[in-house]
Amino acid sequence: MGSSVSHAGAPPPTPAAAPPTPIPVGLATALPPNTEVQGDGKGVSEKVDWLNLPCPVPFEEIQREALMSLKPELFEGLRFDFTKGLNQTFALSHSVFMGSMEVPSQSSDIIKVPTAHYEFGANFLDPKLMLIGRILTDGRLNARVKCDLTDNLTLKINAQLTNEPHFSQGMFNFDYKGQDFRSQIQIGNNAFYGANYIQSVSPHLYLGSEVFWLGHQRKSGIGFAARYNTDKMVTTGQIASTGIVALSYVQKVSEKVSLASEFMYNHMTRDVTSSFGYDYILRQCRLRGKLDSNGVVAAFLEERLNMGVNLLISAEIDHSKKDYKFGFGMTVGE
Amino acid sequence: MGSSVSHAAAPPPPPPSPSPSPSSVGLAAALPRKQDEKAEPEKVDWLNLPCPIPFEEIQREALMSLKPELFEGLRFDFTKGLNQRFSLSHSVFMGSMEVPSQASDTLKVPTAHYEFGANFLDPKLMLVGRVLTDGRLNARVKSDLTDNLTMKMNAQLTNEPHFSQGMFNFDYKGTDFRSQLQIGNNAFYGGNYIQSVSPHLSLGTEIFWLGHQRKSGIGFAARYNTDNMVATGQVASTGIVALSYVQKVSEKVSLASDFMYNHLTQDVTSSFGYDYILRQCRLRGRIDSNGAFAAFLEERLNMGVNFILSAEVDHRKKDYKFGFGMTVGE
Numbered sequence: 001m002g003s004s005v006s007h008a009g010a011p012p013p014t015p016a017a018a019p020p021t022p023i024p025v026g027l028a029t030a031l032p033p034n035t036e037v038q039g040d041g042k043g044v045s046e047k048v049d050w051l052n053l054p055c056p057v058p059f060e061e062i063q064r065e066a067l068m069s070l071k072p073e074l075f076e077g078l079r080f081d082f083t084k085g086l087n088q089t090f091a092l093s094h095s096v097f098m099g100s101m102e103v104p105s106q107s108s109d110i111i112k113v114p115t116a117h118y119e120f121g122a123n124f125l126d127p128k129l130m131l132i133g134r135i136l137t138d139g140r141l142n143a144r145v146k147c148d149l150t151d152n153l154t155l156k157i158n159a160q161l162t163n164e165p166h167f168s169q170g171m172f173n174f175d176y177k178g179q180d181f182r183s184q185i186q187i188g189n190n191a192f193y194g195a196n197y198i199q200s201v202s203p204h205l206y207l208g209s210e211v212f213w214l215g216h217q218r219k220s221g222i223g224f225a226a227r228y229n230t231d232k233m234v235t236t237g238q239i240a241s242t243g244i245v246a247l248s249y250v251q252k253v254s255e256k257v258s259l260a261s262e263f264m265y266n267h268m269t270r271d272v273t274s275s276f277g278y279d280y281i282l283r284q285c286r287l288r289g290k291l292d293s294n295g296v297v298a299a300f301l302e303e304r305l306n307m308g309v310n311l312l313i314s315a316e317i318d319h320s321k322k323d324y325k326f327g328f329g330m331t332v333g334e
Numbered sequence: 335m336g337s338s339v340s341h342a343a344a345p346p347p348p349p350p351s352p353s354p355s356p357s358s359v360g361l362a363a364a365l366p367r368k369q370d371e372k373a374e375p376e377k378v379d380w381l382n383l384p385c386p387i388p389f390e391e392i393q394r395e396a397l398m399s400l401k402p403e404l405f406e407g408l409r410f411d412f413t414k415g416l417n418q419r420f421s422l423s424h425s426v427f428m429g430s431m432e433v434p435s436q437a438s439d440t441l442k443v444p445t446a447h448y449e450f451g452a453n454f455l456d457p458k459l460m461l462v463g464r465v466l467t468d469g470r471l472n473a474r475v476k477s478d479l480t481d482n483l484t485m486k487m488n489a490q491l492t493n494e495p496h497f498s499q500g501m502f503n504f505d506y507k508g509t510d511f512r513s514q515l516q517i518g519n520n521a522f523y524g525g526n527y528i529q530s531v532s533p534h535l536s537l538g539t540e541i542f543w544l545g546h547q548r549k550s551g552i553g554f555a556a557r558y559n560t561d562n563m564v565a566t567g568q569v570a571s572t573g574i575v576a577l578s579y580v581q582k583v584s585e586k587v588s589l590a591s592d593f594m595y596n597h598l599t600q601d602v603t604s605s606f607g608y609d610y611i612l613r614q615c616r617l618r619g620r621i622d623s624n625g626a627f628a629a630f631l632e633e634r635l636n637m638g639v640n641f642i643l644s645a646e647v648d649h650r651k652k653d654y655k656f657g658f659g660m661t662v663g664e
Contacts, residue, residue, distance in 0.1 A: 078645065078656045098647065098654040100430055100442055112430055112442040114654045313658065315408065317428065324428040324444045326408045328643065328658045 053180040053200035059208050062198075062227045062236050066248035069260035069279040072288050072300035074314045076100050076112075079329030091334075093121040099327060110323050139163040152177045191215025204228055243267030256281055295320035308333055378533060383510040386536035389526040392557050395564050396578035399590040399609040402618050402630035404644045406430050406442075409659030421663075423451040423464075429657060440653045469493040482507045521545020534558055573597030586611055625650035638663055 057064065077099015085091040097119075100112035117137045124131040130146040145157040156173040171188040186194040191214065198208030206227045213220040223240030231252075238246045243266060250260040261276045277290035285303040290296075298316040305311050310331040317324055387394065407429015415421040427449075430442035447467045454461040460476040475487040486503040501518040516524035521544065528538030536557045543550040553570035561582075568576045573596060580590040591606045607620035615633040622628075628646040635641050640661040647654055 077654060099656060100654070103441075110444055111433075112444070114440055114442070114652060116652070116654060322444060322446070324407060324430070324446060326429060326656075326658065328656065 048203060053203060055177060055180060056182055056198045056200045056206040058182055059184060059196040059198045059210060059225065062225050063248050065234050065250045066260050066262050069250060069258060069288060070262055070275055070277045070290055074298055074300060074316045074325065075327045076325035077327050079312065079327060081331040083333030085334060089125050091123045093123065095119040110321060204230055383530040383533060385507060385510060386512060386528045386530045387557065388512055389514060389528045389538050389540060389555065392555050392566050393578050395580040396590050396592050399580060399588060399618060400592050400605055400607045400620055404628055404630060404646045404655065405657045406655035407657050409642065409657060411661040413663030419455050421453045425449040440651060534560055
């Protein structure tokens with residue numbers, strides 16, 4: 001998410017929410033609708049209503065399209081998800097994962113150990129209140145609350161509790177949505193304070209900035225972000241005082257195909273990564289492929305076998321480290 | 335295969351032939367045809383008994399149902415026929431292989447290899463060759479010298495010294511018996527003989543001698559089959575007892591079970607499995623007394639294109655192996 005750029009030097013930032021990826025989401029729902037062209041194509045440019053600019057996307061979702069296309073949830077082994085809706089607002093989910101996870105080793109070899117876990121989850125979704133809880137067999141608990149206090153003010157709470165001491169995290173977010181701006185204040189454990197602000201400056205261009213302060217380590221940082229989008233493309237750029245520059249570009253080539261590319265530079269670790277990917281959204285399946293400058297090739301296929309039954313196939317090959325990860329799975333339920 | 339029972343204590347026995355499992359093979363092709371029902375019992379023509387199954391294929395049905403080629407990772411096979419007799423095959427495998435470790439943990443390391451193969455198939459002569467990127471070469475020759483005498487050669491060459499193997503087999507097929515003579519490297523000599531004693535029952539025996547280690551052994555095998563079931567038993571002086579039973583429940587379903595006891599290592603394993611052969615797919619599942627479950631699915635997506643899913647869960651060792659792949663070509 002956008003906010004992770006500035007927090008890269010801090011303790012693990014708020015983990016990105018992991019909702020199941022619905023198939024029909026693409027640029028079509030993200031971009032603003034095509035505004036009508038006046039006057040029979042006479043070449044008269046539209047008049048911009050500078051007092052009535054659209055509300056921008058939230059700051060942490062600036063790179064949303066690029067992330068959805070380029071970072072599918074790749075896995076190795078077997079994954080089985082079952083979601084059961086008890087009524088319109090309440091649903092339970094069961095998720096089983098069995099496969100190999102990498103174990104850090106001293107040599108450059110890659111060692112994997114077979115692991116398995118089961119995750120039980122409950123979701124309560126109301127127009128004004130959303131509660132999500134997940135618990136895993138290794139003792140971790142995730143809880144998320146999103147509550148619309150008023151039409152413009154939203155409260156979000158995010159907590160991750162673990163067995164190990166000092167590894168639990170919690171974060172409070174207060175979001176205020178104005179007419180053409182959004183602002184957010186974040187308070188987290190380990191004395192973490194942050195804020196961000198994003199403003200529409202034109203119908204297509206949004207600019208934003210964020211600051212954060214980490215009490216225990218006496219670190220602070222500031223970052224700036226910009227997002228330019230039209231009907232067919234989205235360009236974002238982010239730069240932060242932690243030494244990270246991130247750029248992304250997504251182009252919607254046709255109804256079914258979009259291409260995305262991303263560039264990330266970390267000044268502290270002198271790490272440069274660039275990736276290029278495609279996203280085919282077809283009727284029965286969604287196929288995402290990615291090629292990286294680290295020599296990584298990945299693909300992720302979600303195929304709809306039946307109403308509510310999806311088959312997943314995930315593949316990742318890292319040619320430079322000679323690491324191969326292949327997995328398949330099934331998702332049942334909405 | 336049958337001959338591996340007696341050789342269990344010997345250096346690695348000749349590997350079983352890795353023929354691709356065709357979807358339409360089942361008990362139907364192996365069992366003798368059902369004879370017409372008559373009120374009176376049929377007279378057995380004791381001078382005209384059928385020719386028995388080769389000794390190493392005694393447990394063929396049980397092995398095909400219970401031991402599919404499970405794998406972990408990605409597998410892609412492509413077979414291209416150049417003409418009626420000659421075909422080339424390309425096979426890519428990428429995935430995790432287990433590495434032996436001191437602790438009881440299971441460690442896996444990602445590996446990959448590519449295998450190129452060529453097959454020449456004639457009614458009287460069969461040549462199969464495979465070479466892998468890790469330097470191994472497999473070669474097999476099967477030649478029908480006369481109507482009854484067949485010669486087989488099997489060689490596995492590797493980079494590492496003293497690990498290469500070769501074996502010659504001479505098979506003689508009589509009216510109601512088969513006999514085989516084996517000569518291998520490391521001074522390995524073996525012979526086996528199997529005889530039909532009734533239309534449903536075949537009995538066989540084998541002996542082997544290993545020159546370098548001065549080991550020898552003898553084994554006995556029996557196979558009883560009818561239209562719907564096959565039962566086999568094998569005992570060997572190396573201390574191995576192996577029993578198997580396969581029952582054809584219907585046209586599409588057969589159940590198999592297997593029991594193996596090794597007296598020297600006091601190891602007992604029993605497994606039970608099913609084999610569903612449907613029009614578009616073949617699904618084999620198995621449960622083991624070691625707490626291992628396995629399943630193997632081959633689905634025919636298109637003419638010549640098969641999609642494979644392989645899964646193995648070992649609850650006792652907490653080891654999970656999942657793989658998928660695709661096979662293109664005949």
